[in-house]
Amino acid sequence: MIDGFVALYVFMLAAFVGNEIISKVPVVLHTPLMSGSNFIHGIVLVGAMVALGHADTQLEKVFGFIAVFLGAGNAAGGYVVTERMLEMFKSKKKDKKAEGEK
Amino acid sequence: MGGFFSMSLLIKVSYFVAAVLFIVGLRRMSAPATARGGIVWAGVGMVIATLATFGTDGMHNQVLIISALASATVLAWISGKKVAMTDMPQMVALYNGMGGGSAAFIGAMELFKAANTAHSMSPVATTLALVGVFIGGISLSGSLIAFGKLQGLIDKRYTFPGQNIFNALFAIAVIAAGVYTYMHMETMNIWIFFGGALVLGILMTMPIGGADMPVVISLYNAFTGLAVSFEGYVLQNEAMIIAGMLVGAAGTLLTQLMAKAMNRSLGNVLFGSMGGGESASGGEQGEMKEVEGADAAIMMAYSERVIIVPGYGLAVAQAQHKLWELTQMLTNNGVDVKFAIHPVAGRMPGHMNVLLAEAGVPYDMIEDMEDINPQFNQADVALVIGANDVVNPAARDDPGSSIYGMPILEVDNSKNVIVIKRGRGTGFAGIQNGLFFKDNTKMLFGDAQEAVSELIQGMKEL
Numbered sequence: 054m055i056d057g058f059v060a061l062y063v064f065m066l067a068a069f070v071g072n073e074i075i076s077k078v079p080v081v082l083h084t085p086l087m088s089g090s091n092f093i094h095g096i097v098l099v100g101a102m103v104a105l106g107h108a109d110t111q112l113e114k115v116f117g118f119i120a121v122f123l124g125a126g127n128a129a130g131g132y133v134v135t136e137r138m139l140e141m142f143k144s145k146k147k148d149k150k151a152e153g154e155k
Numbered sequence: 156m157g158g159f160f161s162m163s164l165l166i167k168v169s170y171f172v173a174a175v176l177f178i179v180g181l182r183r184m185s186a187p188a189t190a191r192g193g194i195v196w197a198g199v200g201m202v203i204a205t206l207a208t209f210g211t212d213g214m215h216n217q218v219l220i221i222s223a224l225a226s227a228t229v230l231a232w233i234s235g236k237k238v239a240m241t242d243m244p245q246m247v248a249l250y251n252g253m254g255g256g257s258a259a260f261i262g263a264m265e266l267f268k269a270a271n272t273a274h275s276m277s278p279v280a281t282t283l284a285l286v287g288v289f290i291g292g293i294s295l296s297g298s299l300i301a302f303g304k305l306q307g308l309i310d311k312r313y314t315f316p317g318q319n320i321f322n323a324l325f326a327i328a329v330i331a332a333g334v335y336t337y338m339h340m341e342t343m344n345i346w347i348f349f350g351g352a353l354v355l356g357i358l359m360t361m362p363i364g365g366a367d368m369p370v371v372i373s374l375y376n377a378f379t380g381l382a383v384s385f386e387g388y389v390l391q392n393e394a395m396i397i398a399g400m401l402v403g404a405a406g407t408l409l410t411q412l413m414a415k416a417m418n419r420s421l422g423n424v425l426f427g428s429m430g431g432g433e434s435a436s437g438g439e440q441g442e443m444k445e446v447e448g449a450d451a452a453i454m455m456a457y458s459e460r461v462i463i464v465p466g467y468g469l470a471v472a473q474a475q476h477k478l479w480e481l482t483q484m485l486t487n488n489g490v491d492v493k494f495a496i497h498p499v500a501g502r503m504p505g506h507m508n509v510l511l512a513e514a515g516v517p518y519d520m521i522e523d524m525e526d527i528n529p530q531f532n533q534a535d536v537a538l539v540i541g542a543n544d545v546v547n548p549a550a551r552d553d554p555g556s557s558i559y560g561m562p563i564l565e566v567d568n569s570k571n572v573i574v575i576k577r578g579r580g581t582g583f584a585g586i587q588n589g590l591f592f593k594d595n596t597k598m599l600f601g602d603a604q605e606a607v608s609e610l611i612q613g614m615k616e617l
């Protein structure tokens with residue numbers, strides 16, 4: 054169980070990690086990074102699966118189905134789009150080497 | 156719970172591994188050299204967490220779960236593969252809205268359970284479920300409006316007098332409905348609260364102009380992260396709590412960075428609806444001077460230095476490949492060509508870099524705003540393609556303009572400016588541009604793709 058102050062600590066630490074990771078990102082990566090973080094909150098899918106897996110009434114099942122559908126769309130779409138954007142950074146082999154020399 | 160090596164332990168371990176992979180992935184994505192691997196790390200985490208979840212205690216409705224999961228994955232995968240690079244921003248908005256919606260629906264479900272069964276929720280869980288429904292709902296409907304605007308389905312900004320006050324009152328009413336629902340947990344109240352949050356998302360997003368959309372999408376991205384984290388607490392799901400909060404924090408900072416790149420505060424974006432209305436800078440205009448493609452090509456071919464300023468118009472016309480062809484011809488002619496990228500060129504920060512990279516433009520030809528601005532006064536020609544607001548001198552000179560203070564590319568310092576533009580209208584922000592009327596500015600009207608083809612043709616005929 055994550056409860057009370059333990060939850061608060063987890064929230065706080067995760068927030069600092071998220072903040073810290075982004076703080077030095079170059080402008081070039083803003084869009085791919087937004088897309089990448091968009092993919093990561095696709096983890097909502099697992100919650101939706103658990104919720105639908107325990108749904109009993111008709112209403113709960115409908116809501117659960119929608120939740121799983123939306124969550125899976127977030128995860129799958131977010132991954133493909135981010136991957137395609139970051140693919141663009143591959144073609145600059147020279148550039149990568151130049152950075153390696155630094 | 157079973158023995159030590161129980162299924163539930165395996166799930167916990169999987170979620171832990173997924174959380175670590177998400178953090179590593181996000182970290183790698185924030186540096187150009189490692190960015191590509193980053194998404195793969197995070198993707199592996201997602202697959203592990205999803206597979207493990209099937210083993211959760213007491214799961215039923217497996218057929219429903221698998222059909223929802225499979226159909227959405229296929230649809231999103233195909234749409235994500237097929238979408239043009241130029242339309243990426245609205246797809247991010249769409250997928251983000253889906254995530255926010257998912258969190259909101261989970262929250263509503265848990266609240267329905269609390270309302271209709273003996274299943275009890277702690278006060279903290281109830282509160283976070285409600286907050287998750289609220290911000291998840293806003294993120295869902297708001298992102299859909301953002302998608303519609305960028306996709307061109309909604310082409311107007313809807314404003315009316317007293318809008319901010321109306322929206323504020325509406326927001327307070329929805330929050331009040333949330334408090335009421337907390338005290339009287341009934342199905343109908345949950346419906347009203349959820350519906351109110353959805354309407355609020357629409358109201359908040361409708362008045363915001365397209366130029367500010369990236370900031371808004373980024374904000375809703377952070378919202379979705381928070382909603383996911385809160386619903387994760389409700390479900391006691393560690394992976395959701397950590398990943399959601401990670402995105403919530405990273406997204407908030409990213410939103411601020413983007414707003415800063417556009418020299419706009421977040422409050423200004425959300426409540427200071429810009430563009431249209433005021434046209435104080437519409438005064439001293441005069442005539443636009445047109446130029447033929449062939450003449451423009453000659454001007455550029457005999458230049459020493461040319462700086463190309465690509466904007467969204469280039470992206471819309473998919474002209475980046477043609478532009479690269481033109482660039483190579485100029486370079487072969489001994490012209491020194493540079494690309495100047497405004498931080499918010501395209502639809503989002505960094506979007507234009509992605510598009511040029513796609514066309515094969517090498518990195519060392521592309522310069523940031525700070526580096527290129529001092530070079531404009533040595534340039535013979537500045538070629539502006541489908542960019543407008545980011546080269547508008549009013550942002551520098553006219554305190555009355557609504558974009559005053561936004562950093563611009565100072566193309567008007569170069570000896571000649573050639574502007575490729577579709578028509579005579581104003582730009583995305585709806586502001587008149589004095590650059591087009593300056594003596595050293597020549598206008599080449601036409602779709603970016605056609606205009607660049609004309610230039611290439613002109614070069615060939617030299």
